[in-house]
Amino acid sequence: MTDDRPYVVDLTDRRALLSWQPAAAEVVAEAERLKEAALLDFGLTESAVASWLYAKCHHQLPTTAVPTAAVVASGDGSCLLLYNPEFFVGIGLEGVKFVLFHEARHLIQRHLHAEPELRDDPVHRLATEVTINHVAMVRLDRRELPELNGEPVGVHPREIYRAYRDDLAGQGLQSVEYREFVATDQSVYTELRRMRRPPVVHDCVHLDQSLEVPLDQETVDRITSSILLNSLLAARRGHRGAEQELRDLMERTVGSSERISRIWGQLGAGQLRGRTDATRRVEWWQRWLVDVLASRLSEGERLVYPKKRGALLAALGQPPLLSRRGPVRQRVLVVAYDTSGSMPTRVVDWLTELVGRIDGVVAHWLSFDGTVMPFRPGERVYGGGGTSFQVVADYVEGRTAGPGGLFAEDPDAVIVVTDGHAPPITPAEPDKWIWLITDGGDGSGDDWPEHHRPPMACHRVTTTGAVPR
Template identity: 60%
Template structure:
């Protein structure tokens, strides 16, 4: 049996602490404060290495984990996705100290890729199959060994039963699983794949393991694969599907932005991830297509020209304007209608109101006219949206589409913030609406600002501009407009 640390999948144990209860997690601490501090230091060092050299996707995923909690409630490490839309990184400092700096990088990379797997491979049939759990472990650890430049799994000391200790590998060894796979298939007089062909994609691994008579479903390293690994929030780690989808979507979108802007680490990691999910079905094919994978690979669409910043703005704006109401099925009323022979109807819950979008154009410098024209058409054809147009330099000048805009003297983002938030009067009038989204089209060269609701602001930075909003604390949606991108 492949050696790993942790409990057996088939002997689930309910966690003592609710892993979504931050107070309970913080109260469950290791005894030695020096170990706790060293575990925290190792965690911080690993996250820094991800951003600098190891893994952009891991760096951004853990940036979305606003709560990073040292706790003895987990044996190793886990990412929790709760129903309130937040993610928690839980880690046991004693475990991190036991496996050292390189081991911590390995485990955190592993956890990040598990979230990616859960998002990419959402089919219930796969997630319910323990062989797919094994395939995921093999695939993730194979990639981790390569990306982190390791030749062996991390190890930690465990009692040997004779008063001493021995080093035990942490996690599923993909090469050991491959050796077991080869032995199994040869006993069936079947031809196994080489290790290189066996690990070419995640689904290749799964398909080949299914050819085995006795796939080695192992004990588990990851808490989320143990008791209640389906993420029901009762026996295992809470893993809310909507939260996972939201976090991973935003992470992959940021990775694509960086890749398209020429960051080689982001480009290489994203292409590798896309290649490993090849043959994952139409849903994945459409997802990668929407993200602009063809443009990243240098594949030109013959039928139409698609500019990446336009797709990005369309998606980001749509996310900020999504309906605040939801359709519900009234059970009692539906039962009565059915009894009377009528079709039941869905009803709406929550107040419906028109969404408000402010578009602010920086007129202190050159502004590509095609950018202005396209934004005008985008907002103008969006149903249920009330648009307000501003030009600005050192002051704010509201205008209607088609009117000539003026400017040229200095630039003040703060003037726009003050006007949109109702503190600044222009021509004796204040802005009395509550903006759902504010689109700023600018070169970015002016003192930085922090709006009351940074999550509602979208910055389009023109050629040669300063994209400070994405480095701001908190970061804001920001993309560089390079006209002619395809």
């Protein structure tokens, strides 16, 4: 990037980004392969946080409009991963893993750490680079930064520490040990400000400051909370890497401000640190469902003509532009209850209340055992026979008729509440199906949808014994 302007393409315009000085097709293909391989490694082993983050960056665009890589969290609620394909190919797979991990932590730690007045402070920006790269090097078991054309990319935390230590020694001041230095963003920031002349960030993996990459705080808050919640759920289900990663993140943040403590408290994350709030009940399945359902029922877009902007463009002699805004249509949700056995009333009541609070959604309620029986909330449901998930799929996908005839809608999401004990099925669109597995009368439930190929969204609903905290 040699242009002196802040940027020469709108970094939230996906079509413009894809066409901006595109790299050679073989370079783009290799960069995409490296990105996918890195994300697969994260999902299986090294970083539940990075894996979840990029699962939610639905737009991952190769573009030469950025020199390295960046996350764009724009005001329309979308989150994009932008990566320069030539840069990714140049640093190789291990380098790509480092950069993606760096991006994930940057987004999350900006949300958890920095107050608005700190974001423009170059010393604080350097502090975040130091802590993020320190964590990345530890978790990815690296001693050195990625290299591009034989030169290191990014800020090496130990080099910054050596410069800090030498500077303080020259002043006759005592420096802290490296571990204390890199403990938090604030610890690095505090110590760097003791230097006569703190270093200046010239090269940042996260972004080129001249690009003014959009980072809408509301979008950051929403996505980050979702990432942390899903990683907490993974930790509760036995993902050791997720637990270690979140424990480290909590130790670096809890107590640094009331706002940050409130974020962790709202997520019910105290158990990871060996402490829980005695008055707080965390219904994990409810939090999980709200998060997953939000992604399934995300708003569509419609084309509109922006009058004020259009008038200005017309006055300048430029052609009018259309903008995308607002929902295309009402979203359709199907909720199917397995009535072959005992269905907990509190689950039905809570789901009814939840769906009633979702704007722009038409809900269709079904009960089923061996057949499908539509009903309205508040009506008594009947059942007791054998269970078949296939009858639900056949009805929802319009192959068989119910009491009111064929189901003519195209659902955006299908929630199935069941103990899971029935032959598995493969719906036509598995990514739309959300399974809540109750523990049933014997305390067991079959969560086969999670192991299905492709896997479907699935979580266990605890309905017997103590409520999980």
